[in-house]
Amino acid sequence: MAGRTTTPSQASPFPPAPFRYKKVVGWGDCDPAAVIYTPRAIVYANEALDAWYRDWLGSSWYFNNFKLRSAVGTPNVYTECTYFNPLHPDDRIDLVVGVKKIGNKSITFTMDAVRIDGKIAFRVIQVCCTVDPKRFRGIPVPAWMRAGLESYRESCRKAARAAKRSTKRQGG
Amino acid sequence: MAGRTTTPSQASPFPPAPFRYKKVVGWGDCDPAAVIYTPRAIVYANEALDAWYRDWLGSSWYFNNFKLRSAVGTPNVYTECTYFNPLHPDDRIDLVVGVKKIGNKSITFTMDAVRIDGKIAFRVIQVCCTVDPKRFRGIPVPAWMRAGLESYRESCRKAARAAKRSTKRQGG
Amino acid sequence: MAGRTTTPSQASPFPPAPFRYKKVVGWGDCDPAAVIYTPRAIVYANEALDAWYRDWLGSSWYFNNFKLRSAVGTPNVYTECTYFNPLHPDDRIDLVVGVKKIGNKSITFTMDAVRIDGKIAFRVIQVCCTVDPKRFRGIPVPAWMRAGLESYRESCRKAARAAKRSTKRQGG
Amino acid sequence: MAGRTTTPSQASPFPPAPFRYKKVVGWGDCDPAAVIYTPRAIVYANEALDAWYRDWLGSSWYFNNFKLRSAVGTPNVYTECTYFNPLHPDDRIDLVVGVKKIGNKSITFTMDAVRIDGKIAFRVIQVCCTVDPKRFRGIPVPAWMRAGLESYRESCRKAARAAKRSTKRQGG
Numbered sequence: 202m203a204g205r206t207t208t209p210s211q212a213s214p215f216p217p218a219p220f221r222y223k224k225v226v227g228w229g230d231c232d233p234a235a236v237i238y239t240p241r242a243i244v245y246a247n248e249a250l251d252a253w254y255r256d257w258l259g260s261s262w263y264f265n266n267f268k269l270r271s272a273v274g275t276p277n278v279y280t281e282c283t284y285f286n287p288l289h290p291d292d293r294i295d296l297v298v299g300v301k302k303i304g305n306k307s308i309t310f311t312m313d314a315v316r317i318d319g320k321i322a323f324r325v326i327q328v329c330c331t332v333d334p335k336r337f338r339g340i341p342v343p344a345w346m347r348a349g350l351e352s353y354r355e356s357c358r359k360a361a362r363a364a365k366r367s368t369k370r371q372g373g
Numbered sequence: 374m375a376g377r378t379t380t381p382s383q384a385s386p387f388p389p390a391p392f393r394y395k396k397v398v399g400w401g402d403c404d405p406a407a408v409i410y411t412p413r414a415i416v417y418a419n420e421a422l423d424a425w426y427r428d429w430l431g432s433s434w435y436f437n438n439f440k441l442r443s444a445v446g447t448p449n450v451y452t453e454c455t456y457f458n459p460l461h462p463d464d465r466i467d468l469v470v471g472v473k474k475i476g477n478k479s480i481t482f483t484m485d486a487v488r489i490d491g492k493i494a495f496r497v498i499q500v501c502c503t504v505d506p507k508r509f510r511g512i513p514v515p516a517w518m519r520a521g522l523e524s525y526r527e528s529c530r531k532a533a534r535a536a537k538r539s540t541k542r543q544g545g
Numbered sequence: 546m547a548g549r550t551t552t553p554s555q556a557s558p559f560p561p562a563p564f565r566y567k568k569v570v571g572w573g574d575c576d577p578a579a580v581i582y583t584p585r586a587i588v589y590a591n592e593a594l595d596a597w598y599r600d601w602l603g604s605s606w607y608f609n610n611f612k613l614r615s616a617v618g619t620p621n622v623y624t625e626c627t628y629f630n631p632l633h634p635d636d637r638i639d640l641v642v643g644v645k646k647i648g649n650k651s652i653t654f655t656m657d658a659v660r661i662d663g664k665i666a667f668r669v670i671q672v673c674c675t676v677d678p679k680r681f682r683g684i685p686v687p688a689w690m691r692a693g694l695e696s697y698r699e700s701c702r703k704a705a706r707a708a709k710r711s712t713k714r715q716g717g
Numbered sequence: 718m719a720g721r722t723t724t725p726s727q728a729s730p731f732p733p734a735p736f737r738y739k740k741v742v743g744w745g746d747c748d749p750a751a752v753i754y755t756p757r758a759i760v761y762a763n764e765a766l767d768a769w770y771r772d773w774l775g776s777s778w779y780f781n782n783f784k785l786r787s788a789v790g791t792p793n794v795y796t797e798c799t800y801f802n803p804l805h806p807d808d809r810i811d812l813v814v815g816v817k818k819i820g821n822k823s824i825t826f827t828m829d830a831v832r833i834d835g836k837i838a839f840r841v842i843q844v845c846c847t848v849d850p851k852r853f854r855g856i857p858v859p860a861w862m863r864a865g866l867e868s869y870r871e872s873c874r875k876a877a878r879a880a881k882r883s884t885k886r887q888g889g
Contacts, residue, residue, distance in 0.1 A: 228767050228778040229760070232572055233579040233634060234438055234506060235783070239449040240416045240573065244745070247412050251744050255807055262744040263806035266406055267751070277411040281453035287509065290577060290779035291771055334406060337459065400595050400606040400748055401588070401756065405806060407611070407749040416573070423572050427635055434572040435634035439579070462607035462749060463599055578782055578850060583793040584763050588756045610750055621755040625797035631853065678750060681803065 218356030220257045221295040222249035224314075228290045237288040243280060246312035246325035249296035257298075258349045266334050273343055274334035275308070280327045288314070288322045300354040303347060306330050306339045390528030392429045393467040394421035396486075400462045409460040415452060418484035418497035421468035429470075430521045438506050445515055446506035447480070452499045460486070460494045472526040475519060478502055478511045562700030564601045565639040566593035568658075572634045581632040587624060590656035590669035593640035601642075602693045610678050617687055618678035619652070624671045632658070632666045644698040647691060650674055650683045734872030736773045737811040738765035740830075744806045753804040759796060762828035762841035765812035773814075774865045782850050789859055790850035791824070796843045804830070804838045816870040819863060822846055822855045 224245055232238040255261035265273050288294065294314045302309035307330045314322040331342045342350070396417055404410040427433035437445050460466065466486045474481035479502045486494040503514045514522070568589055576582040599605035609617050632638065638658045646653035651674045658666040675686045686694070740761055748754040771777035781789050804810065810830045818825035823846045830838040847858045858866070 225768065225771070227764055229576055229582040229584065229763060231577050231779075233435065233575050233577060234446055234448070235577040235779075236448065238419075238573040239452065240412065240419050243415050243452070244412045247410075247745060248743055252741065255741070261807050263405065263747075263751075274406055276406070276408065276456070276459070278456050279454070280411065280415070280456075282451070284448070284450050284452075287448070291777050397596065397599070399592055401591060401754040403607075403749050404744055405747050405749060405751040407607075410745040412745065419573060420571055424569065427569070433635050435575075435579075463605050577779065578790055578792070580792065582763075583796065584756065584760045587759050587796070591754075591756050607749065618750055620750070620752065620800070620803070622800050623798070624755065624759070624800075626795070628792070628794050628796075631792070 218257075218353055218360050220249075220253050220298045220353075222252050222298065224249070224294050224296060226288045226290055226292040226294065231288075231290050235289060239282070239284060242284065242288070242314065242323045243282050243325060245294075245314065246282070246296060246323075246327070249298055249312050250310060250327070253298040257353060258346070260346075260349075271343065272334050273340065273346065274332045274337075275329040276332060276337075277327055277329050278307070280325065282323055282325045284323045286316065286320050286322050288316075292322075293317050294322055299357060300350050301326065303342065303350050303354070306341055308342060308350060390429075390525055390532050392421075392425045392470045392525075394424050394470065396421070396466050396468060398460045398462055398464040398466065403460075403462050407461060411454070411456060414456065414460070414486065414495045415454050415497060417466075417486065418454070418468060418495075418499070421470055421484050422482060422499070425470040429525060430518070432518075432521075443515065444506050445512065445518065446504045446509075447501040448504060448509075449499055449501050450479070452497065454495055454497045456495045458488065458492050458494050460488075464494075465489050466494055471529060472522050473498065475514065475522050475526070478513055480514060480522060562601075562697055562704050564593075564597045564642045564697075566596050566642070568593070568638050568640060570632045570634055570636040570638065575632075575634050579633060583626070583628060586628065586632070586658065586667045587626050587669060589638075589658065590626070590640060590667075590671070593642055593656050594654060594671070597642040601697060602690070604690075604693075615687065616678050617684065617690065618676045618681070619673040620676060620681075621671055621673050622651070624669065626667055626669045628667045630660065630664050630666050632660075636666075637661050638666055643701060644694050645670065647686065647694050647698070650685055652686060652694060734773075734869055734876050736765075736769045736814045736869075738768045738814065740765070740810050740812060742804045742806055742808040742810065747804075747806050751805060755798070755800060758800065758804070758830065758839045759798050759841060761810075761830065762798070762812060762839075762843070765814055765828050766826060766843070769814040773869060774862070776862075776865075787859065788850050789856065789862065790848045790853075791845040792848060792853075793843055793845050794823070796841065798839055798841045800839045802832065802836050802838050804832075808838075809833050810838055815873060816866050817842065819858065819866050819870070822857055824858060824866060 226237055230237055230241045251262055254265070260269070262275065265275065294316055297313045297315055299311040299313070300308065301311050307328055309326065309328045312325040312327070316322050331340055332338060333340050398409055402409055402413045423434055426437070432441070434447065437447065466488055469485045469487055471483040471485070472480065473483050479500055481498065481500045484497040484499070488494050503512055504510060505512050570581055574581055574585045595606055598609070604613070606619065609619065638660055641657045641659055643655040643657070644652065645655050651672055653670065653672045656669040656671070660666050675684055676682060677684050742753055746753055746757045767778055770781070776785070778791065781791065810832055813829045813831055815827040815829070816824065817827050823844055825842065825844045828841040828843070832838050847856055848854060849856050
């Protein structure tokens with residue numbers, strides 16, 4: 202950590218935070234009103250979360266369920282989505298994944314869809330619990346997963362503070 | 374057809390309440406954990422709501438947006454879903470549509486997925502607003518839609534009271 | 546209908562043929578051109594086929610893969626779809642399932658989407674092979690499945706002949 | 718970079734050919750057999766084609782239908798898909814778009830899903846026709862679209878010849 206500026210990606214083996222999953226709103230995901238069919242926004246958010254597990258945490262839903270010696274499933278128990286601004290075909294969004302709460306047997310994520318103009322199109326808050334996939338019974342969040350979640354949350358906080366400082370310095 | 378008793382369907386031009394949309398959980402709607410991929414539960418709920426507009430209210434989303442002289446769109450501004458019990462392929466559910474709140478420019482619906490064993494698999498609460506589809510600006514809930522919503526809510530209440538009386542009479 | 550003649554449903558423990566899966570085209574299945582997003586027509590056809598296995602053959606994809614002592618999977622190896630007439634939201638269709646060919650290790654199905662005006666909206670031809678799901682290797686079509694497929698195909702032929710006779714008798 | 722050789726991207730204002738749309742197979746796109754639910758492969762292929770129009774041709778389905786002065790729709794009239802090798806969650810594929818035939822009022826595309834090991838997972842062949850979206854009647858492929866299609870097909874051919882030469886030179 203010595204020396205001058207280090208980005209989160211240099212300070213840790215993990216890629217930069219926050220994780221931004223890029224998506225272009227598809228023609229086939231929009232309805233005859235030419236806006237996204239809203240349930241599909243929630244599909245997008247879960248696609249981003251699937252990618253976060255795979256590309257950031259390094260262990261996907263598939264790996265967690267089927268390839269780990271101590272398998273762990275993370276079924277959703279609650280999802281909410283607030284739609285702030287409409288999305289049309291071809292709109293480019295970043296789905297920004299955040300960790301809101303790390304419980305004993307549950308995790309709360311946020312997935313914000315940010316448009317190119319900086320406005321939030323929709324925000325998903327989602328709670329999953331951790332289960333033994335064979336018996337579908339609750340188990341504590343595994344230590345390795347908790348470590349990754351905490352590291353990610355800390356990286357996001359650092360990035361947010363750095364962004365704030367940078368905005369101030371520029372007189373923003 | 375003589376006598377005093379009338380079922381809700383006889384007392385009104387509308388079909389019986391509550392509206393139950395039947396669905397069998399598809400193989401393709403389940404993920405490798407062999408349970409429903411949870412975002413698709415929200416797709417199911419919206420399919421049921423689309424059917425409610427069409428089959429109960431008598432005016433579908435398509436009709437409201439494109440065929441009415443005074444067109445009205447009902448885009449979702451908020452959706453939440455709580456998952457109580459898992460759903461597997463071939464599970465038969467009734468999606469029971471309820472009207473929770475009729476606002477000035479918004480409507481709150483509930484869609485409960487009831488399994489054959491009477492347990493609730495998931496419950497969706499969803500708020501839509503009423504808009505002029507051409508300008509995507511809020512407009513008051515049209516009078517004809519409000520009348521239908523109130524009639525439906527009243528029919529559901531009557532049906533609930535009748536079900537309660539019937540349960541009591543049977544010493545339940 | 547007097548005398549000895551029996552309808553296919555009386556002559557066998559199976560429900561009447563052909564199997565017709567009813568579907569209403571959803572608002573969310575249509576794109577901004579207000580016609581069905583064509584890949585979803587193929588999703589509809591597979592939903593109908595899933596229902597055919599479950600409701601006609603009596604053994605669903607889920608059951609075949611996970612509940613049978615001698616498990617059998619039927620992954621698709623080829624799908625084609627010809628679109629003849631457009632489908633709009635609220636259009637009611639029957640997806641009529643047919644068995645075109647019963648091979649040694651493969652089955653060819655047809656799924657015709659028939660509109661209420663009798664016109665075919667789209668026709669899907671699909672070939673699946675039969676595999677041992679654990680090793681994902683080809684196995685012969687199991688005897689019980691072959692019997693059901695042949696019985697269904699025969700029932701469809703009988704129904705077609707009866708329909709033809711009935712049309713003739715009416716001077717059609 | 719000296720000399721006469723130019724890559725397709727230097728010789729034209731268009732990006733390099735062939736267009737490769739990258740996709741990771743999602744957990745939610747796979748069924749309980751832990752392979753892609755095959756109709757969703759066709760959804761993937763159409764997502765790639767939507768991206769090709771937008772990112773290569775420079776005029777998306779949405780733009781073509783709603784923003785052009787001379788609007789043009791390209792509804793599919795035929796789709797086929799051959800599944801060669803299974804896809805599991807997390808598998809990375811390139812969807813490679815090809816132009817097979819440019820007719821008077823129709824276009825035939827191919828979308829090949831190439832796995833990281835170079836094997837083809839599935840191949841989609843799809844025919845669309847060109848229509849006036851307001852009247853849903855056939856019109857000739859517009860000149861600007863034909864020019865783009867021909868340019869793309871030529872770029873793909875050049876790239877294929879260059880790849881062949883490069884393989885030969887390396888004694889491949």
